[in-house]
Amino acid sequence: MITVMLAEDQSMVRGALKALLSLEDDIEVVAEAGSGDEALAAARATRPDVALLDIEMPGRDGLAVASELAATQPECRVMILTTFGRPGFLRRAMESGAAAFLVKDGPAAELAAAIRRVLNGERVIDPALAAAALSAGPNPLSKRETDVLRVAADGSTVSDIASRVHLSHGTVRNYLSTAIHKLGARNRMEAVSAARKHGWL
Secondary structure, X not given: OEEEEXXXXXXXXXXXXXXXXXXXXXXXXXXXXXXXXXHHHHHXXXXXXXXXXXXXXXXXXXXXXXHHHHHHOOOOEEEEEEOOOOHHHHHHHHHOOOOEEEEOOOOOHHHHHHHHHHHOOOOEEOHHHHHHHHHHOXXXXXXXXXXXXXXXXXXXXXXXXHHHHOOOHHHHHHHHHHHHHHOOOOOHHXXXXXXXXXXXX
């Protein structure tokens, strides 16, 4: 029996996924979680074969949970199932140790098949998204530029950003300016929007 832990913050979607997987004779949902922290606790408690994670969740997101599971429970195969089929998310998921990346509007029958495939050591990636990721190219932002832009996303001032990321005002301005230039944006909010669109934030 393949044991699965579901992490999805929308209870209706989580319930639908559980019902769908329960139709399979060889798959059992052994735990459910509505946030990243709950997902880690549930995975520690149940040691599932597969962790099926959404990206956007309260607290730690699915990519952070994937990284943590790769480090602490390498025998657990991580699958990302998301609404956000963005090339940057796919790259980050693979870097986080995920074995699969599927979008929620894919055919339902493919989910159970994908679970079996990752347990056989395969990587399963939505084909359209894989093609988009290849054409989009790598994230042009450095880690520091990404950090500064992420904090800037809520409209924080340079002073606020500097205190939150522990950098000088001048350094923050330089990172923002470089990020804006790299993304071909006119200002920081356009840069935030462009980075989010590609899944780089």
